Amino acid sequence: MLRAENISFQIGKRILLHDISVDFSSGKINLILGANGAGKSTLIKILSGMIPPQSGNIFYGNQNIKQIKPYQLAQSRAVLSQNIDVSFPLTVWEVVLMGRYPFFRGAPSAKDKAVCEETITYFDLQEFRHRNYATLSGGEKQRVHFARVAAQIWLPQKQEGNYLLLDEPLTFLDVYYQFDFMNKLCDLVKMHGWTAVGVVHDLNLAGKYGDHITLMYDGRILTQGEKASVLTKENIYKAYGLYTETVLENNSVRLHF
Amino acid sequence: MVLFGVLIGTLFLTTRYGAITLSLDEISTSLHKWISGNEFQNLNERIFLNLRLPRAILCVWVGASLAVGGTLMQALFRNPIVEPGLVGTSSGAAFGAALYFVLGATFHFNTGEWTLPLVAFLGGLTATLLVFLLSQSKDTGKSSVVLLLLIGIAINAVFISGVGFLSYIARDPQARSITFWSMGTLSGANWHSVMIVGTSTILCILVALRFANQLNALMLGEQEAIMLGVRINRLKLIVLSVNVLMIAVATAFVGVISFVGLVVPHLLRMVCGSDNRHLIRNSALLGGILLSLADLSARMMVRPAELPIGIVTAFVGVPIFIVLLRRKNYIF
Numbered sequence: 164m165l166r167a168e169n170i171s172f173q174i175g176k177r178i179l180l181h182d183i184s185v186d187f188s189s190g191k192i193n194l195i196l197g198a199n200g201a202g203k204s205t206l207i208k209i210l211s212g213m214i215p216p217q218s219g220n221i222f223y224g225n226q227n228i229k230q231i232k233p234y235q236l237a238q239s240r241a242v243l244s245q246n247i248d249v250s251f252p253l254t255v256w257e258v259v260l261m262g263r264y265p266f267f268r269g270a271p272s273a274k275d276k277a278v279c280e281e282t283i284t285y286f287d288l289q290e291f292r293h294r295n296y297a298t299l300s301g302g303e304k305q306r307v308h309f310a311r312v313a314a315q316i317w318l319p320q321k322q323e324g325n326y327l328l329l330d331e332p333l334t335f336l337d338v339y340y341q342f343d344f345m346n347k348l349c350d351l352v353k354m355h356g357w358t359a360v361g362v363v364h365d366l367n368l369a370g371k372y373g374d375h376i377t378l379m380y381d382g383r384i385l386t387q388g389e390k391a392s393v394l395t396k397e398n399i400y401k402a403y404g405l406y407t408e409t410v411l412e413n414n415s416v417r418l419h420f
Numbered sequence: 421m422v423l424f425g426v427l428i429g430t431l432f433l434t435t436r437y438g439a440i441t442l443s444l445d446e447i448s449t450s451l452h453k454w455i456s457g458n459e460f461q462n463l464n465e466r467i468f469l470n471l472r473l474p475r476a477i478l479c480v481w482v483g484a485s486l487a488v489g490g491t492l493m494q495a496l497f498r499n500p501i502v503e504p505g506l507v508g509t510s511s512g513a514a515f516g517a518a519l520y521f522v523l524g525a526t527f528h529f530n531t532g533e534w535t536l537p538l539v540a541f542l543g544g545l546t547a548t549l550l551v552f553l554l555s556q557s558k559d560t561g562k563s564s565v566v567l568l569l570l571i572g573i574a575i576n577a578v579f580i581s582g583v584g585f586l587s588y589i590a591r592d593p594q595a596r597s598i599t600f601w602s603m604g605t606l607s608g609a610n611w612h613s614v615m616i617v618g619t620s621t622i623l624c625i626l627v628a629l630r631f632a633n634q635l636n637a638l639m640l641g642e643q644e645a646i647m648l649g650v651r652i653n654r655l656k657l658i659v660l661s662v663n664v665l666m667i668a669v670a671t672a673f674v675g676v677i678s679f680v681g682l683v684v685p686h687l688l689r690m691v692c693g694s695d696n697r698h699l700i701r702n703s704a705l706l707g708g709i710l711l712s713l714a715d716l717s718a719r720m721m722v723r724p725a726e727l728p729i730g731i732v733t734a735f736v737g738v739p740i741f742i743v744l745l746r747r748k749n750y751i752f
Binding site: 211213233234235236237238240241242244247248249250251252253254257258261262264265267268269270315 | 494495498499500630633634636637639640641643644646647648649650651689693694695697
């Protein structure tokens with residue numbers, strides 16, 4: 164379980180996050196929604212430990228993030244962001260292997276290599292493994308990074324399961340791979356008991372795949388909970404200023420704009 | 421492994437050929453006398469033991485230092501155009517040396533054969549510290565690496581102008597010394613310099629190898645590296661210190677040698693990829709090989725005189741570099 168307690172963050176006089184408290188449970192896909200500038204990305208950065216909050220606490224399980232060393236945190240928490248450019252020619256295999264860097268010094272162990280083999284197979288990257296990363300398309304690159312991030316938290320570290328944070332991971336994927344990505348994410352989260360917390364923009368994808376939704380507006384949490392209770396006409400209007408029709412069927416919420 | 425073999429072969433070539441060619445017999449007897457501590461050496465044996473061998477070994481250390489420095493700086497700045505002198509080290513050293521050439525006699529600043537390396541080292545260190553201090557920006561919130569790069573360029577310009585000014589006010593022989601030194605020469609090699617440069621080179625490469633994986637992670641960007649558990653500020657501090665020590669010490673003894681630090685990492689990336697674990701080790705070897713060959717040509721081309729080695733590295737290095745960069749399958 165990943166918990167944020169009374170998180171606040173401001174730059175100059177501008178308040179980006181105002182007293183945010185939220186729990187994300189394991190084995191679930193927790194999605195954070197909100198308009199541009201609502202504070203989603205800042206929250207993800209604070210949750211992942213990239214920037215420390217100015218007040219409040221983050222707990223991984225029952226451990227305060229302040230008490231966890233960076234490399235220890237990296238052994239159970241991975242972050243997938245968007246649009247990563249690599250400055251030098253690297254093969255796909257080398258990029259995926261980076262997911263295991265928190266676990267070895269010098270040369271990778273047989274276990275590290277085996278994990279990378281598994282994730283490469285899982286994400287259908289066998290044919291790319293010797294390709295130069297820079298020559299891949301945007302969608303292919305994102306799959307490589309998903310494989311890298313999965314390799315980082317593939318093996319369980321503690322009883323409570325590992326953590327996967329996603330910062331707009333779907334941005335450069337076409338529709339097919341958006342769904343493919345979310346399906347794989349669902350399977351992996353169930354299979355490994357990960358705590359997945361992600362920012363997405365597509366409300367229909369959120370309505371289909373999100374187990375727990377946090378709707379943010381102007382640095383605060385507007386509402387959070389099950390998707391059926393969060394993704395209502397009224398809430399969407401408050402968060403985005405858009406009129407929608409929402410339909411609930413087969414445990415997924417569909418929005419018509 | 422292949423590179424190591426080539427390096428040994430190159431060492432053989434560089435010690436054998438020069439203003440006079442030594443026979444294999446002479447090399448083997450002098451090595452034998454050296455090991456057994458026999459003091460009775462003839463002229464050629466002394467040339468081998470006191471001139472050729474230290475020079476060849478120093479050449480390997482310096483080449484390794486420059487190439488590894490280049491690899492480290494390119495990895496740290498995530499930028500393939502960076503060379504080790506970027507943070508001001510070599511231009512600072514050149515300024516220190518110029519100061520000594522022009523004003524040393526006037527101010528009686530002289531501590532024997534160590535004076536030149538010492539002032540050059542201090543110059544390099546001063547310039548580098550200046551770059552670091554000026555690029556510390558807690559409150560501006562600018563990307564510290566870009567700031568470091570730009571401040572480095574600015575400080576380099578200042579010190580190069582300083583060298584220019586000193587050559588301008590210098591008398592002719594002094595100006596010649598400055599010119600010669602800022603193009604690099606290994607003619608001053610002796611066993612002391614081999615020991616000192618060797619120690620710093622080996623030490624720094626060993627430290628660098630420990631951080632190879634973290635530098636790899638940095639290729640994905642600072643944020644991704646942090647998320648892989650890299651303590652980014654510590655990494656920067658260590659890698660920069662290693663680079664400064666290596667480059668300042670090497671430059672202090674042999675002058676400014678350009679282009680090795682830029683070309684070697686690129687050559688290797690094309691052949692064996694960008695993994696810094698291999699890159700650091702291989703660039704040490706290849707740097708040693710290339711600089712040895714450059715020194716050999718510098719000694720052979722205008723025999724019995726010598727060309728400054730920096731001229732050879734630039735004239736040979738640049739065309740090769742451009743051809744390589746324009747190749748289609750090298751994407752960076």
